[in-house]
Amino acid sequence: MKAVQILGSQNDHRIILSDTLPRPTPTGQQVLIKIHAAGITADEVIWPELYASSNRVPGHDISGTVDALGPKYSGPLSVGQRVYAMIDADAPQGGQSEYAIAMPNEIAIKPSSISHAEAAALPIPALTAWEAIFKRANLDKGSKILVTGASGAVGVMLVQMAKKLLNAEVIGLASSSNHAMLAELGADQVLDYNDPDWHNKVQGVDAVFDTVGGETLTKTWNTVNGTGIIVTVGDPAPAWAFDRGQPEELQNHPEVRWLHFIVSPDGDTLSKVASLIDDGTLKPIPVVAFEVEEAVEAWKFAAQRGRKGKAVIKFVAEK
Ligand SMILES: NC(=O)c1ccc[n+]([C@@H]2O[C@H](COP(=O)([O-])OP(=O)(O)OC[C@H]3O[C@@H](n4cnc5c(N)ncnc54)[C@H](OP(=O)(O)O)[C@@H]3O)[C@@H](O)[C@H]2O)c1
Incomplete structure (x- = not known):
């Protein structure tokens, strides 16, 4: 074959x-x-x-x-x-x-x-977004959420699920050519990662969902509130992933929760996603x-x- x-x-x-x-x-x-x-x-x-x-x-x-x-x-x-x-x-x-x-x-x-x-x-984008939002972050409805790589496959699922299923205030980080698409999917605010100062234009988010990693992930520590959570899936994984230590940024943000995970197969969640696609909730x-x-x-x-x-x-x- x-x-x-x-x-x-x-x-x-x-x-x-x-x-x-x-x-x-x-x-x-x-x-x-x-x-x-x-x-x-x-x-x-x-x-x-x-x-x-x-x-x-x-x-x-x-x-x-x-x-x-x-x-x-x-x-x-x-x-x-x-x-x-x-x-x-x-x-x-x-x-x-x-x-x-x-x-x-x-x-x-x-x-x-x-x-x-x-x-x-x-499957991987939808399962990753679902796991980040509903199994890892444990957020209240109406939470304020930053999604990096928001125009990517995982990002567009994160933006839509956060908006449509959690009624969150969603801020998307992506290049400007994707801002109109993100607004259509439900992003309340869009930022351009080509602006080196983007991380000073958003404050007090309850959760960061990072799909980019590296310098972008580092900058998100500036945006999260004192007891918020940073969830990253970007490749390559941060140095502290897989129980290899702690983020340096904890020194200045001691109560922020942080985690990296690898998505797992889950047919039950894919059934829910299929219904949400077929009823028009998710594009x-x-x-x-x-x-x-x-x-x-x-x-x-x-x-x-x-x-x-x-x-x-x-x-x-x-x-
Ligand atoms: N851990 C896991 O279980 C897991 C699961 C799924 C995916 N992943 C990883 O997650 C990452 C994203 O996956 P994906 O499928 O969504 O990728 P993708 O479709 O290629 O999207 C990546 C997005 O990142 C944005 N981007 C690129 N450079 C950036 C920068 N410097 N700052 C901010 N944003 C930037 C791009 O935005 P523009 O197009 O607007 O430039 C692009 O839309 C990949 O590394 C993938 O391997 C991990």
Whole structure:
């Protein structure tokens, strides 16, 4: 079957489209999915799990149809259903292939109002935003929230969920060309990260949701209120992530809570997200879809700064 593979090492990798891998067979409770589209998270090339996998097929965000069920599968899915999923980062094979295995708890019925390409862009961004807001930050309705990388895939989900589901006052940090789009999605205020002084233009936020990291993350300490929280998912992770210490900024902000997390698959949350997409509460992430033969180009596009839209690879042509 056709599949994207990442060869080489984290520091010296090469992305290819191969046609040599066999179609996987579902065992136990596994579900075999015929992939219609798979999303690209370009930073996956720096994730060590990819290099530990046997066949180096990347991709965790997928949309497709159930093709076969493992002999011990006993859940509600049936062959032919349209589904989407986040496949675990530790799975033996990723989703950028014509067929991929997913576990039952990773899968939800796909939103019916959007294409497979749009659905394939959603799982990691939507699950990351949901986990940050509802499982990590524990915020009151009407909280004041700063989202960095607000125009990115995770950012547009954060902005919309914070506004629509938490009635938050939302401040989005993004380049100015994305400000109108963010206002449409519900941002109350937009700031441009090209303004070196942006962090002095917002004060007293209850929560920072950072998807950028580095200097941007450092500057957010200036914006958060004394007992607020900073949640970051940006890659590379800060030096203090993974229990490796504490942020230096705590010296001046001793009661601010801070955390970094890695998103996990969660089919139940994807079901809720599908309903919110289908009832119009959440808008899908803008996508740029590539044919499977253009997979290498798709990865190049995904790695570009300032691109508009999340890259997805279509394994089945869609009208
Ligand atoms: N830990 C986890 O579990 C987890 C989960 C999902 C994603 N991530 C990571 O989170 C990050 C964001 O993911 P994504 O899919 O949303 O990426 P994305 O779609 O590429 O968006 C990144 C956004 O960051 C903005 N940006 C770039 N440089 C910036 C700067 N110097 N200051 C402020 N904003 C800047 C860009 O804004 P403009 O377009 O306006 O320039 C862009 O929209 C990635 O590093 C990804 O690997 C981690």
